Amino acid sequence: MSELHKFIFEGLPVRGAIVRLTDSWQEILRRKQDYPIAVQNLLGEMTAAAVLMHSNIKFNGSLILQVMGGEKRDMSPIKLAVVEVASDLSFRATAKVVHALSGSESFSQLINAGNQARCAITLDPEVKFQGQQAYQGIVPLYDDQGVPLESFAEVLEHYMLQSEQLDTKLVLAADTDMAVGILIQRMPLKGENNLAGALTSTENEDQIGKNEDFNRIATLTASIKREELLSLSIEEILHRLFWDEPIARYAPAQPAPRFHCTCSRDRVAKTIRSLGQTEAERMIEEREGIQVNCDFCGQLYNFDVIDAAMLFMPASSVVPPKI
Numbered sequence: 148m149s150e151l152h153k154f155i156f157e158g159l160p161v162r163g164a165i166v167r168l169t170d171s172w173q174e175i176l177r178r179k180q181d182y183p184i185a186v187q188n189l190l191g192e193m194t195a196a197a198v199l200m201h202s203n204i205k206f207n208g209s210l211i212l213q214v215m216g217g218e219k220r221d222m223s224p225i226k227l228a229v230v231e232v233a234s235d236l237s238f239r240a241t242a243k244v245v246h247a248l249s250g251s252e253s254f255s256q257l258i259n260a261g262n263q264a265r266c267a268i269t270l271d272p273e274v275k276f277q278g279q280q281a282y283q284g285i286v287p288l289y290d291d292q293g294v295p296l297e298s299f300a301e302v303l304e305h306y307m308l309q310s311e312q313l314d315t316k317l318v319l320a321a322d323t324d325m326a327v328g329i330l331i332q333r334m335p336l337k338g339e340n341n342l343a344g345a346l347t348s349t350e351n352e353d354q355i356g357k358n359e360d361f362n363r364i365a366t367l368t369a370s371i372k373r374e375e376l377l378s379l380s381i382e383e384i385l386h387r388l389f390w391d392e393p394i395a396r397y398a399p400a401q402p403a404p405r406f407h408c409t410c411s412r413d414r415v416a417k418t419i420r421s422l423g424q425t426e427a428e429r430m431i432e433e434r435e436g437i438q439v440n441c442d443f444c445g446q447l448y449n450f451d452v453i454d455a456a457m458l459f460m461p462a463s464s465v466v467p468p469k470i
């Protein structure tokens with residue numbers, strides 16, 4: 148069973164969450180069995196991270212985490228990796244692999260070999276008021292000195308610090324059976340993160356003490372090994388790391404994280420319409436219809452010649468007008 152548990156450290160300004168995706172992660176791999184191991188593991192890490200990040204914010208809508216390869220001369224094997232998580236923690240994920248792998252690629256060679264890749268986090272509200280756009284944050288794949296970051300966890304830690312001023316520790320691991328992640332975050336202090344919130348000297352001393360708490364817990368968190376993350380239960384991991392810390396746990400997230408694809412025939416129809424009638428007609432001629440496979444779940448949507456022609460009829464000739 149996939150699970151997500153949140154916890155706090157009592158009396159300390161530090162909170163955390165741990166996610167362990169098992170059946171839901173296996174379902175993603177079952178639907179697309181051809182990922183090379185390195186790609187599978189990276190997509191699993193991204194999925195665990197995206198579920199953790201959505202569980203960490205109050206937001207009614209989808210969180211989309213994506214990495215897009217560069218256009219020209221980019222030899223990264225991964226052209227695109229996308230994870231989408233809804234408010235109820237249902238999620239889907241997919242990656243597009245365009246080059247063969249040697250198996251020994253580093254994180255940046257996998258995804259940013261040409262130094263042109265872009266990574267973004269999008270928050271897409273479920274209900275948009277008129278004219279509202281989704282929020283998109285650009286996530287650098289390099290540190291402030293331009294040195295490539297060497298894991299997806301580092302990329303997100305760097306982003307959280309730069310864009311949200313939030314100290315974050317992330318550990319991520321994935322294999323064929325599961326995707327696991329732990330997120331530890333220093334909670335923002337009152338008055339922090341806004342221009343009027345300059346700290347007084349006593350508050351400043353206070354903050355230094357609180358940073359020490361965060362640093363200690365972050366160091367503990369980083370001490371867990373990949374094999375431990377992928378073999379221990381959530382109880383065992385939390386005990387192994389925080390047995391000597393004042394940890395208080397919440398009930399597991401309900402509903403639990405699970406695989407769910409949001410594709411539908413209607414959405415595919417909309418995409419075909421957006422190609423324009425000329426392009427659609429060309430596709431119909433070539434294959435006697437239009438066949439579209441969902442990149443996320445593999446579902447086949449088939450529009451035969453008549454279905455496809457209907458897509459471009461004026462609405463009034465398809466639906467009888469109301470009298």
Ligand SMILES: [Zn+2]
Binds near residue numbers: 446
């Ligand atoms: Zn789908």
